[in-house]
Amino acid sequence: MSTRPALVLTDIEGTTSAIAFVKDTLFPFAEAELDAFLAARGTEPEVAAILAEVPGPDQAATLRGWMAADAKVTALKSLQGLIWAAGFADGRLRGHLWPDVAPCLRAWHASGVALAVYSSGSVGAQKLLFGHSEAGDLLPLFSGFFDTRIGAKREAAAYASIAAEAGHPPGDILFLSDVAEELDAAASSGLMTCQLVRPQDGTVACGRHRQAADFPGVARLFKLPLPPVTGTIAAG
Missing domain, CATH: 3.40.50.1000 (HAD superfamily/HAD-like)
Known part of the structure; x- marks a missing residue:
């Protein structure tokens, strides 16, 4: 007992x-917003510290590769969290x-x-x-x-x-x-x-x-x- x-x-x-919420809502949202987010906030200290952990000359490509593989990489997860924050804040995500x-x-x-x-x-x-x-x-x-x-x-x-x-x-x-x-x-x-x-x-x-x-x-x-x-x- x-x-x-x-x-x-x-x-x-x-x-x-639901697994579908993460795969069908959160992940696509982060991918769609990635370029605009990096362009607007890539130089902010919090974002720059995350990007320092992303290898390669094309960091956006590296991040997209990780996204496609659903890689459990801390830098990716942290960046996705920041992108999702904007969506939750303005009500696009629940x-x-x-x-x-x-x-x-x-x-x-x-x-x-x-x-x-x-x-x-x-x-x-x-x-x-x-x-x-x-x-x-x-x-x-x-x-x-x-x-x-x-x-x-x-x-x-x-x-x-x-x-x-x-x-x-x-x-x-x-x-x-x-x-x-x-x-x-x-x-x-x-x-x-x-x-x-x-x-x-x-x-x-x-x-x-x-x-x-x-x-x-x-x-x-x-x-x-x-x-x-x-x-x-x-x-x-």
Whole structure:
């Protein structure tokens, strides 16, 4: 029987949000805005520091190559986050969440469970998504945000570092993800794990971890509170 976690650490893509939102909305938006963004803001200190990590004589071409390969490169993720910030700020973008996510996050936070995010997207991009989500500003619910600067998501050491920084023993942390290899790495560091197997995203259960189809399913497995019933939630 699983014990109730003190901290829930969640992935984003395929877990809280549709894979299609990242692939079909965020990525194309960043690619379409790249040239104009670099022309307008390439000399700003924050942007210049990111570009200093981009090799090659044609940095835009390098960035587009990384985009095409969906490379988990920190410089790319940081730059994409800045481009997305403009879209979220003026309302062209809103962060997609599956409709079961926000009510559960609010219920878990209200019960004293700490919440944190670990995604290959930059911390800045994470905050944009949850701060400008379809369910409103959820940033006050979270006590931590982690990206690839703390380590790769398929390496156990990253989860040990997150536990140390968050101030919780690994065994008190529950990691939620749709990716089996990420869950394997988390389990290797002693974290509790649960695979989100959302039929909408076509996730295939790996069979190595406990699984749930949505956040209420996670709540039932790990003794977390369920949100109050307020009627049928429309699909997001």
